[in-house]
Amino acid sequence: xxLNIKDMExxxxxxxxxxEPGELDLAERGLRQITALDAEGTxxxxxxxxxxxxxxxxxxxxxxxxxxxCLQPARFxxxxxxxxxxxxxxxxxxxxxxxxxxGEAEIAFYQGLGLELKDVVLxxxxxxxxMQTLCRPDCRGTCxxxxxxxxxTPCECQARPGDDRWSALKNxxxxxx
Numbered sequence: 001x002x003l004n005i006k007d008m009e010x011x012x013x014x015x016x017x018x019x020e021p022g023e024l025d026l027a028e029r030g031l032r033q034i035t036a037l038d039a040e041g042t043x044x045x046x047x048x049x050x051x052x053x054x055x056x057x058x059x060x061x062x063x064x065x066x067x068x069x070c071l072q073p074a075r076f077x078x079x080x081x082x083x084x085x086x087x088x089x090x091x092x093x094x095x096x097x098x099x100x101x102x103g104e105a106e107i108a109f110y111q112g113l114g115l116e117l118k119d120v121v122l123x124x125x126x127x128x129x130x131m132q133t134l135c136r137p138d139c140r141g142t143c144x145x146x147x148x149x150x151x152x153t154p155c156e157c158q159a160r161p162g163d164d165r166w167s168a169l170k171n172x173x174x175x176x177x
Contacts, residue, residue, distance in 0.1 A: 074136075
């Protein structure tokens, strides 16, 4: 859905979109969309602000990523609210230095005749993901020696001693402390 600035000059735009699995480009980010991602809210042009747009709403859906420790699939139910402000890209391209307050640091920019809702939702989805994707909080990961999943089978592998070629640097680091 395209959020057109000209339409917002007349009225608020209400949206209720459902993005089916595969509709959002998540593969580059290592994610898989499990359920439809539903987004709803409003987009409006703020008066006397020079085409500044405010988009308020929420989204919900489930995505899957590989666990950072064991590489098994990890699912995440995401449900987030957002309140965003956008200005025309031309406002930022003037080249002169502008002082901004803390609230203005949260403003993004758009180009052309408006914004694509899909891009807004995708950005908010990426921000809602946890920093570390884990299949479960107590994930034990993979063994660095045999590569086995420690969650599935206990591993008796012994860690190999370090490479002797680096021992001189290790001793140097100890003396400098």
